[in-house]
Amino acid sequence: MPKEVVLPELAESVVEGEILRWLVNEGDFLKKDQPFVEVMTDKVTVELPSPYEGVLLQKLVKEGQVVPVHAPIALIAEPGEVAAAVGDQKPAPAPSLQAQEERSIVEPGQVAEDDGASLSLFKPDNKPEQVKNPFVKAAPLAVSGPSTATVQAHGRVIAVPAARKLARELGLDIAQIPGSGPNGRVRVEDVKAYAEQTSRATPPAAAPSAPERAAPLLGLAPVQYKTPKGYEGLETRVPLRGLRRAIAQQMMASHLYTVRTLSVDEVDMTELVALRNRLKPEAEAQGVRLSYLPFIFKAVAVALKKFPALNSSLDEARQEVVLKHYVNIGMAVAAENGLIVPVVRDVERKSLLQIAREVGDLAEKARSGKLAPEEVSGSTFSITNIGSIGALFSFPIINVPDAAILGVHSIQKRPVVGENDEIVVRQMMYLSLSFDHRLVDGAEAARFTKEVIRLLEKPERLFLEAL
Missing domain, CATH: 3.30.559.10 (Chloramphenicol acetyltransferase-like domain)
Structure with missing residues (x-):
């Protein structure tokens, strides 16, 4: 079965990367540790080595596309699998940041498989443990339960990382936000809904706290540049990419x-x-x-x-x-x-x-x-x-x-x-x-x-x- 290659955690605090350049073509044979794609993060530009030996079956993302850490970027198959895989498999596009983060969450007491070795994805400080091969994605686990807020055994609210980050940026206490995800997990939509509800409930005359004053800055619409009249066709637009x-x-x-x-x-x-x-x-x-x-x-x-x-x-x-x-x-x-x-x-x-x-x-x-x-x-x-x-x-x-x-x-x-x-x-x-x-x-x-x-x-x- 073709193996999925994901974007690894390239540095501390890096949450996404931009695919700058594919170094090989679909159908090319890859040796293990051979560089096959160039990725740009907010920290550094690196050439990623292939975690497997085999044929690059399909590129799941295009050059210039920004994908979150742990999102699948390519499929690699053994030479004998190529013909069957091409006919049978149609890989889904790279998931959104929130969807991928939700797939990577493992509830307390659960484990994920990685190269046949069972290992807990959470340390006592609730940070994901660095797996031996960062390219190999842990299989998502099916979870179900009531849509109410849930607290883990060590007292931390269950929430996807994107929701936790957004709540922190908006100055919200994530423990107060009801979760609509499996087992009461707090999702990005829950944070946005809670922020909107809170803003409506706040009296206009009340002096906003520092985080509440900062929140509108993060929600400002991007500035759109308009060409001055009479200068149409005299400008060149270059995508804001890479470094x-x-x-x-x-x-x-x-x-x-x-x-x-x-x-x-x-x-x-x-x-x-x-x-x-x-x-x-x-x-x-x-x-x-x-x-x-x-x-x-x-x-x-x-x-x-x-x-x-x-x-x-x-x-x-x-x-x-x-x-x-x-x-x-x-x-x-x-x-x-x-x-x-x-x-x-x-x-x-x-x-x-x-x-x-x-x-x-x-x-x-x-x-x-x-x-x-x-x-x-x-x-x-x-x-x-x-x-x-x-x-x-x-x-x-x-x-x-x-x-x-x-x-x-x-x-x-x-x-x-x-x-x-x-x-x-x-x-x-x-x-x-x-x-x-x-x-x-x-x-x-x-x-x-x-x-x-x-x-x-x-x-x-x-x-x-x-x-």
């Missing part, structure tokens, strides 16, 4: 879910420029290109340990501030198709040369489209080096869920008033810190920037600071 679509979604999330504030300062880089010039030949002898970024990364890591609020995230669902005791710095890289943010992990534990080597390797992978999913996730703070292309100043957009991003700009010779009131020429650079004011106060942001400046202006301090 550009992912960037647009990430920027909208940053706009809607952070309270951005900007703090600007300048740093005298004269001594750092001299130090880098002295160390550059030694780094090159070890095959490493030493830019200014490793020094900035190291200074930021030291400063984050002293000002942990800038190394945090906000878990809105649980109303908790997550303080991170590790430093993973995302760096914005301008690739051919758009902006990508690979992550240098555990910066506080690495030497300047190690950081420099990783910065170079990740930047090259980003430009060539060869980043792995784990290389673009898990950042705790971000840096954008807009100065590398000559920009003097910018207002960086926060890479959610990070609390802040630091923009570093062009190093330029400028006249500065010295300690004895003399005019001297120094190598100066602007720093622009964009931070989420829900997590970081203005005074703390300013002190953080001053600590970064203190370390960069006397770079030998980087070798004295304990992390």
Whole structure:
């Protein structure tokens, strides 16, 4: 019987992917682990390896189509099965996000089969367990029962993930929403109906809470562009796809879910420029290109340990501030198709040369489209080096869920008033810190920037600071 291939979970928090390009044709023979389709998520673009050996019987989705995680995307059959499968089977199209999510839900105490091995799909924290082969979809189980809200044994309401996410976005308590699905499971339609009922019941004069104020933003109709009269036929329309679509979604999330504030300062880089010039030949002898970024990364890591609020995230669902005791710095890289943010992990534990080597390797992978999913996730703070292309100043957009991003700009010779009131020429650079004011106060942001400046202006301090 032909095997169904599904879109795997390519990275943490990724819920969908866009089929960019099929690498093989229907009827082609595939070896196990042979790349057969290129998929774009909001994290990374990857070529998926075939989980089976056999013939690509049918592509279930087209190029450019966005499908949810765990949705079937292809059928693979053994060579002897091809003729019978073509005549007998007409696969259904990829299901909607809600339908697929409902199929993947397993009630407490039930198990699903995967490659003949029985395994529970739920851990105590109610998160799906990572199966051995992420391409293999667990068989859906038939459930039935009354259409009333049901709570699982560990106290969590039974609901499809899409419904739980929508309720969280609308600021609704999912425990209060009656479920119409099997066993009282809460579905997307239940959340929408409850939200509409609640809005009608709320008196117009009542002051809305923060989540209720945010809800209309999510429900705004998309803006439709109209060609100016007299310019018909003089425009080209390009589908919003691939990396550009992912960037647009990430920027909208940053706009809607952070309270951005900007703090600007300048740093005298004269001594750092001299130090880098002295160390550059030694780094090159070890095959490493030493830019200014490793020094900035190291200074930021030291400063984050002293000002942990800038190394945090906000878990809105649980109303908790997550303080991170590790430093993973995302760096914005301008690739051919758009902006990508690979992550240098555990910066506080690495030497300047190690950081420099990783910065170079990740930047090259980003430009060539060869980043792995784990290389673009898990950042705790971000840096954008807009100065590398000559920009003097910018207002960086926060890479959610990070609390802040630091923009570093062009190093330029400028006249500065010295300690004895003399005019001297120094190598100066602007720093622009964009931070989420829900997590970081203005005074703390300013002190953080001053600590970064203190370390960069006397770079030998980087070798004295304990992390």
